[in-house]
Amino acid sequence: MSDALSQPTESSPSPGAAREDGAPLLQLVNVTRRFGGLIAVDNLSFSLRKGEILGVIGPNGAGKSTMVDLIAGAGSPTAGKIIYQGRDISRLPPNRRAHLGIARTFQTTLPFTGLDVRENVMVGAFFGQRGLNRAGALRIADEVLERVNLRHKATFKGDQLTVADRKRLEMARALATNPRLLLLDEVMAGLTQSEVMQAVELIRQINSTGVTVLVIEHVVRAIMSVSNRVLVLHHGRKIAEDEPGQVLSDPKVIEAYLGERYARRRSQPDNSAAAARNDDAEQR
Amino acid sequence: MATGADTQASPIAEAPSPAPKESRGWLWSLLIGLLILGLISTVPLLGDASALHTWTLIVMFIVLAQSWNFIGGFAGYAAFGNVAFFGIGAYTTGLMLLAHHPFWSGLVLGALVAGLFAFLLGLPVLRLKGHYFAIATLGIAEALGEFTTVRNIGGGGGGLMSLPLPGLDSYVYFFYAFMGLAVICLLVTVWLTRSRFGYALVAIRESERAAEALGIATYRYKVIAFVMSALPTAIAGGLYAYWSTGFDPSTVFDVGISVEMVLLCFLGGAGTILGPIVGAVAFELASFQLQTSGLNLHNTLLGLAIAIVTIFLPQGVIRVAQEFVSRPGAGSGRANSFMEGMRRVRRFIAANGI
Numbered sequence: 289m290s291d292a293l294s295q296p297t298e299s300s301p302s303p304g305a306a307r308e309d310g311a312p313l314l315q316l317v318n319v320t321r322r323f324g325g326l327i328a329v330d331n332l333s334f335s336l337r338k339g340e341i342l343g344v345i346g347p348n349g350a351g352k353s354t355m356v357d358l359i360a361g362a363g364s365p366t367a368g369k370i371i372y373q374g375r376d377i378s379r380l381p382p383n384r385r386a387h388l389g390i391a392r393t394f395q396t397t398l399p400f401t402g403l404d405v406r407e408n409v410m411v412g413a414f415f416g417q418r419g420l421n422r423a424g425a426l427r428i429a430d431e432v433l434e435r436v437n438l439r440h441k442a443t444f445k446g447d448q449l450t451v452a453d454r455k456r457l458e459m460a461r462a463l464a465t466n467p468r469l470l471l472l473d474e475v476m477a478g479l480t481q482s483e484v485m486q487a488v489e490l491i492r493q494i495n496s497t498g499v500t501v502l503v504i505e506h507v508v509r510a511i512m513s514v515s516n517r518v519l520v521l522h523h524g525r526k527i528a529e530d531e532p533g534q535v536l537s538d539p540k541v542i543e544a545y546l547g548e549r550y551a552r553r554r555s556q557p558d559n560s561a562a563a564a565r566n567d568d569a570e571q572r
Numbered sequence: 573m574a575t576g577a578d579t580q581a582s583p584i585a586e587a588p589s590p591a592p593k594e595s596r597g598w599l600w601s602l603l604i605g606l607l608i609l610g611l612i613s614t615v616p617l618l619g620d621a622s623a624l625h626t627w628t629l630i631v632m633f634i635v636l637a638q639s640w641n642f643i644g645g646f647a648g649y650a651a652f653g654n655v656a657f658f659g660i661g662a663y664t665t666g667l668m669l670l671a672h673h674p675f676w677s678g679l680v681l682g683a684l685v686a687g688l689f690a691f692l693l694g695l696p697v698l699r700l701k702g703h704y705f706a707i708a709t710l711g712i713a714e715a716l717g718e719f720t721t722v723r724n725i726g727g728g729g730g731g732l733m734s735l736p737l738p739g740l741d742s743y744v745y746f747f748y749a750f751m752g753l754a755v756i757c758l759l760v761t762v763w764l765t766r767s768r769f770g771y772a773l774v775a776i777r778e779s780e781r782a783a784e785a786l787g788i789a790t791y792r793y794k795v796i797a798f799v800m801s802a803l804p805t806a807i808a809g810g811l812y813a814y815w816s817t818g819f820d821p822s823t824v825f826d827v828g829i830s831v832e833m834v835l836l837c838f839l840g841g842a843g844t845i846l847g848p849i850v851g852a853v854a855f856e857l858a859s860f861q862l863q864t865s866g867l868n869l870h871n872t873l874l875g876l877a878i879a880i881v882t883i884f885l886p887q888g889v890i891r892v893a894q895e896f897v898s899r900p901g902a903g904s905g906r907a908n909s910f911m912e913g914m915r916r917v918r919r920f921i922a923a924n925g926i
Contacts, residue, residue, distance in 0.1 A: 360785055386787030394785075400778035402843065403771075411775050414768045415787035422766065443595070446778075465786055 312371075313338045313469055313500050314359065319368035321354055321524075328354040330524035331368070336469070341491065341501045343515030343532070345508055347544055351524035352504045353395055356473045359502075360392040361385040372469070386416055389468030393458035393475055395504075399446030405457055406442040409433060409464045416465020428464055436460045436490060452483045463494065470494060472503045476510050488514045512536065520544065597894065598765050601845035605758045608849055609634075613751055616744045624743055628815065630856040631750040632808055636829065637836035637848035638757035639804040644834060645842035646764055647797045648777025649698070652830050653709030656693075656716050657686040657802040659825040661809025663725055666733045669814065675738075679810040686806030687799050694798040698791065710827065717825030731821040738814050746815045750808065754849075757804050761845050773797055777843065839881055841888025850889055884921055895920045 312335040321329040329351045336342050346352050357363045359370060361382035370378045377385055391412075400408050409429035413420055420428070433439040436456045441449065449457060455475045462470060472491070476484050484507060491514050495501050505511040511518065512532040520528040520535055522544040528535050535541055615627040636658070643651050661682035668678030697708045720726070726733030738746075764770030772793045775783035784790050809824060816823075832855075840851025858877070885892055896913040 362781065362785070381789075382784040383787045383789045386785060392785050394782065398779040398782040400775050400782065402774055402778050407771070411771050411783075411788075412786050414771055422768075425768075461782075461786060 311338055312336060313373060314502075315369075315371040316355075316359075317369040317371065319355075319358060319365045319370060321351075321358055321363065322366045327524050329358065329365070332521075332524070332526055333368075334519055334526060334529060336500060336502060338500055339495070339498060340516045341495050341503060341514055343511040343518040344502065344504045344521060345506070345511055345518060346521035349523075350521040352521055353473055354524075355521070356392060356471045356502075356504060359385075359469075360390055360471055383415075386465055389466075390471065391416065391462035391465045391467035391469070392471040393455070393462050393473050395473040395477070397454040397458050399449070399454060399457055401445060401447040403446060404442065405438060405444050405446065405449070405460075406430070406433060408446055408457055409460045412461040412464030413466075416467070429460075432460045432464045435463065435493070437486070451478045452480070455479065455487070459490070459494075467499060470499050470501045472501065472505075474504055474506060476505055476507045479507075484510050508536075598762055598845065601765075602758070602762045605762075605846055605849055606755070608846075608853065609751060609754055609758065612853075613748070616747055621743070624747060626860050628743070628747045628750060630853060630860075631747065631754055632812060633832065633836060633856050634754045634849050634852040635750060635757055635804055635808045636833045637840070637852045638754065638761060639801045639808075640833035641761060641837050641842060641848045642764070642773075642801040643794075643797045644801075645837050645844070645847065646770060646773035646777060647794055648773075648843075649794060649798075650702075650706045650834065651709045651798070651801070652706045652827075652834065653711070653713030654801060654805055654833055655825055655827060655830040656709075656713035657690060657805040658809035658812070658829060659713075659716060659720065659821065660686040660689055661806030662813035662819060662824040663720060663733065664806075665810030665813045666726065666735055666819075669735050670727070670733075675814060678814075679807050682810040683803045683806045686802045686809075690799045690802035691795060694795040698794045698798060710830070713825060713827065713830060717821045720821040720825065726820065728820075733813070733819055735814060735817045737817055743815070746811060749811050753804055753807060753811075758845070758849070760800075761848075765845060769793070769796075774843065835878060838886075838888055839878070841890030844888065844890045844894075847888050847890045854889070887920075892917055892920060 314336040315333075316335070317333055319329055319332045320327065332351075332355065334342075344352055344355070354363070358365050361377070361380055361384070365378055368378075369376050372385075372388060372390065377388065380388075400411065403411070406426070406429050409432050410422075410425045413425040413428040413432075417428070430439065430442070433442055436459055438453060438456045438460055441453060444453075446454075446457065455478075459472070459475060476487050479487060488510055491501060491503060503511055503515060515532055518528075518530065518532050518535045519526060520538070520541050522540075527540045527544060528538045530538070612627060612631060616624055618624075636654075640651065640654055643649050643654075661679070664682035664685050665675070665678035668681060669675060693709075693712060697705055697712070700708055721731040723731075725731055728734055764773065772783070772788045772790075775786070775788055776790050776793060780790055812824070813819060836851040836855055837848050838851070839847075839855055840849065841847030881889075896917050
């Protein structure tokens, strides 16, 4: 939270998170990704500390999902390096990265529709963790389903779920791999207000078990309340990286989201930050 | 978080609440599959040579459909050239017999050659997706057939191969050899629906992106599945070779056989335990009936039947049957649950058909 706003109450979303001295778990060094003439991610550098929740926001087409793809291995950077736990993983295939503890969700959910919910999660356990038999994978699947509040739908098929439950399934499957780094690609998009709050609660709870989380979101208010730091992308470039309250009062961010004219017209620089604070209050 | 209230109530509440039971569907499928194969196994007892001939071919098609199911049904890769493995098995076995090696060694070598071929072929083509994969495999099978013809591998002109007669009462043995292969394939299929390996294939079928993100080495699994589907196909080819004693490339490299493998699977239900068996028995029986009935319309009628089934039951017969028997509503009588089943089937067809 920004200095001006800091009601010191519960501004740190989870205990033990966001230690400034935490070792970087993940580092992007001058990462660029081109698709033909289009530059989706442009010379992007940032680092993610162990145990923190980093929010990434940006307008449509800012390169957020491409960035997740690059970290998870669904594509390789055109230039630059991705360093995870001190090791360059830029060229590793996605399955190897999963074994190193990187798990992700997909913006457009990709459930295994031929399998039921529990089997979906079992696949995550089977392949993300080593040496599990069927019973072990089942046990983990049930535990994870309990955590994401999807246990009562364990026997539903992957395509019989509501949007919110599909997002939960994405998270459950990723969690079953027992990740160290969890990449959440718009898991709150399309959810109702109360579902968003549940999702925020779940992300905090996951983080409190020691999982570093990178949250990409369009729902700006939700991400402000859950993140320790926020990164703003625009046209593939990083235009801001700061604590949630600070980021929202950054003129560059306002311009990217609302257009130049709004940014110039704005008299009260703390308007949107105040809105974020109100949301925080609502959620508690 | 959701369990907060429970955990306060008693420390034992930590233990998982009664988990929803795992489906026993696979066990029923296994039993029904064994029952169907068991019933077919009584055919030789009838002492009817033409029935034995027909049913030998039907069981052979069961095997072919079952082995196609590994790559096509489970991994979801539409291999349209699996007849290549059948041809390789047939020609390898034939050549071994002509060189006076024992029959079984021909079968084994045929399987090995076909497996190796599948491996080497799989490395490049399994990088392809969808239609490209289908077309590439189709092309390879055609090329192999042409090669066999042009190089006259069989030695009888145009690739024709003539083998010594296997002996008078041997037809029963061939029948049971095919049957044994079908039972093995059934067991492998059941294993696939339950095992880590099988889940990998299904995950690849449903979403390859999600599969690799969860740590599945998709490429490796696909290649193994391709080799797995080649082995029984090649052994069936070897059995067919000695059983028929004479064949040429246009029979054992016939693209029609490839298409039939795909068709039988989809008719019964691709990726299911019973699908290939039910599909093969139903389709081949109808086909033989129509061929012997003297009507020259059998291909027309079968084509029409295929079109109707794919339009209304694209998931196959077995999935509809599963929908019918799955979990009837609690506390309903027999008649009621029948109606409920019918309703559910109607919904299912409405949702998945046109």
